[in-house]
Amino acid sequence: QITLKESGPPLVKPTQTLTLTCTLSGLSISTSGVGVGWIRQPPGKALEWLAFIYWDDDKRHSPSLKTRLTITKDTSKNQVVLTMTNMDPVDTATYYCAHRHAFGGFDFWGQGTMVAVSS
């Protein structure tokens, strides 16, 4: 069974950098074809796709956030890390990581981690 779990601070101050970690179980991030993405959801709003990384380190980013986002993987820990710089209150959201389905889409999701941006 594939599981993902997000971890990170529940609160950051404006202008700070957010670092979120997604830990995978039941699947290696190094396995051919594996991809993991980050998606966020502000309170009461829609889902927003942020970034994606493949097993071979190919990466994709949301153009609107590209200058602020970095996605990396740590194969030794089987983790995917998302960093977002210059946080703003509008970045307050639940952040999810998810496993890419073989035919696209995301079939396994973490429970999400709520991040509030406030001074």
Place this chain on the structure above:
Amino acid sequence: DIQMTQSPSSLSASVGDRVTITCRASQTISTYLNWYQQKPEKAPKLLIYSASSLESGVPSRFGGSGSGTDFTLTISSLQPEDFVTYYCQQSHSSPYTFGQGTKLEIK
């Protein structure tokens, strides 16, 4: 970026009704379209991938169709647990954008 537009944004229906939710892409995406169900305070759940393929374990009352730019999610007979929010998402090209969601409400 490919824009995904869902309609309606909210829908009132009754248990047992058949409902259809529409998703339109701003450019052709073949069948790279996925549907999710999201219950309050929970992560989304994949229902349909590749426009019409039912994800394992999803009840057969859920169905998807379409190709190119126009897609539909149909629920053939609404059950009480189906009155939640649904999202479409394109997986044709990055950024893999989501629709704005459709909230299904009990009439």
